[in-house]
Amino acid sequence: MSTRIAFLKGHGTENDFVIVPDPENAIDLPPAAVAALCDRRAGIGGDGLLHVVRSAAHPEAKDMAAEAEWFMDYRNGDGSIAEMCGNGVRVFARYLQRAGQVTEGDLAIATRGGVKSVHIAKQGDVTVGMGKAFLPEGDVTVSVGERSWPARNVNMGNPHAVAFVDDLGHAGNLYAPPPFSPVSAYPDGVNVEFVVDRGPRHVALRVHERGAGETRSCGTGACAVAVAAARRDGADPAVTGTPATYTVDVPGGRLVITERPDGEIEMTGPAVIVAEGEIDAEWLETITP
Numbered sequence: 001m002s003t004r005i006a007f008l009k010g011h012g013t014e015n016d017f018v019i020v021p022d023p024e025n026a027i028d029l030p031p032a033a034v035a036a037l038c039d040r041r042a043g044i045g046g047d048g049l050l051h052v053v054r055s056a057a058h059p060e061a062k063d064m065a066a067e068a069e070w071f072m073d074y075r076n077g078d079g080s081i082a083e084m085c086g087n088g089v090r091v092f093a094r095y096l097q098r099a100g101q102v103t104e105g106d107l108a109i110a111t112r113g114g115v116k117s118v119h120i121a122k123q124g125d126v127t128v129g130m131g132k133a134f135l136p137e138g139d140v141t142v143s144v145g146e147r148s149w150p151a152r153n154v155n156m157g158n159p160h161a162v163a164f165v166d167d168l169g170h171a172g173n174l175y176a177p178p179p180f181s182p183v184s185a186y187p188d189g190v191n192v193e194f195v196v197d198r199g200p201r202h203v204a205l206r207v208h209e210r211g212a213g214e215t216r217s218c219g220t221g222a223c224a225v226a227v228a229a230a231r232r233d234g235a236d237p238a239v240t241g242t243p244a245t246y247t248v249d250v251p252g253g254r255l256v257i258t259e260r261p262d263g264e265i266e267m268t269g270p271a272v273i274v275a276e277g278e279i280d281a282e283w284l285e286t287i288t289p
Helices: 031-038 086-098 219-232 281-285
Strands: 004-012 015-021 048-054 070-076 105-111 114-120 126-132 140-144 147-155 159-164 191-199 202-209 213-215 244-250 253-259 264-269 272-280
Touching (some): 004 281, 015 031, 015 086, 031 281, 070 086, 086 114, 086 126, 086 264, 086 272, 147 219, 159 219, 219 244, 219 253, 219 264, 272 281
Parallel strands (some): 015 048, 070 105
Antiparallel strands (some): 114 126, 126 264, 140 147, 191 202, 253 264
16 A cells, blocks of 8 residues: 555535545545544544545446446445435535546436436536435434424435424534434434424524534435425425425535425535645554454
8 A cells, every 4th residue: 555645625515525536446444444534633534535436446336337437435424334425426526527537517426325417517516416215104203302303204315314393402412313213213323404494495404414423514414304394395396296496504505405396306505625635544554443
């Protein structure tokens, strides 16, 4: 292994990521190493890590190589593997543009949640085709302290529990995962969104991301919130035949989510690369589980 490993730092509505370009999948990134890189004091700092690999070079993405040249091997800040990250896809696309691998326009990116269609606009925003939401049956409840709320179970390739509340402060500090029931609803944990209304088809959220704690933004969470809000508001596009667009304010900015009558969801928002540098590989090799 080289004594230096290239990295970049980027964010999408302040959901921030360490980016490790590794086209041939040659860099070993065990969970402990990812957690160390994402540590905000002892490492570079980030809500997660974007491992940039050619689909053909990664065993989990080989079957998608014909559709998408690049695979987003996404890791949570604690080193655990995640299926999808909407803000991460936008930042991943922005990195590919910066590296000269793609230009403005359309591209496809492979993820563990499937191949995602991406559009890089001239004005700078990035739109991601997030696929369709799946709404599992059954009642779910989330709690903070003595308060409890019914939550909508929405799966965007990763699991979400969406609770509409009167005040975002009721979510507490969100350091620890909010308890939910029944436990069987989310055997691998869940991302929990607390949501308030700001106006017609305009909501704001706070989120506890599984494996990361409270983050400044969550793309799949914003999509889950828009889907839940549309169902609550009687604006299900499959029923009305009309696309439903929601503005979703997150602590780090604003996303625009559109669900179409065929169920396909698009998310539009900014993506920024803020720095690049080198990781000391010798330091990284000293990290032990």
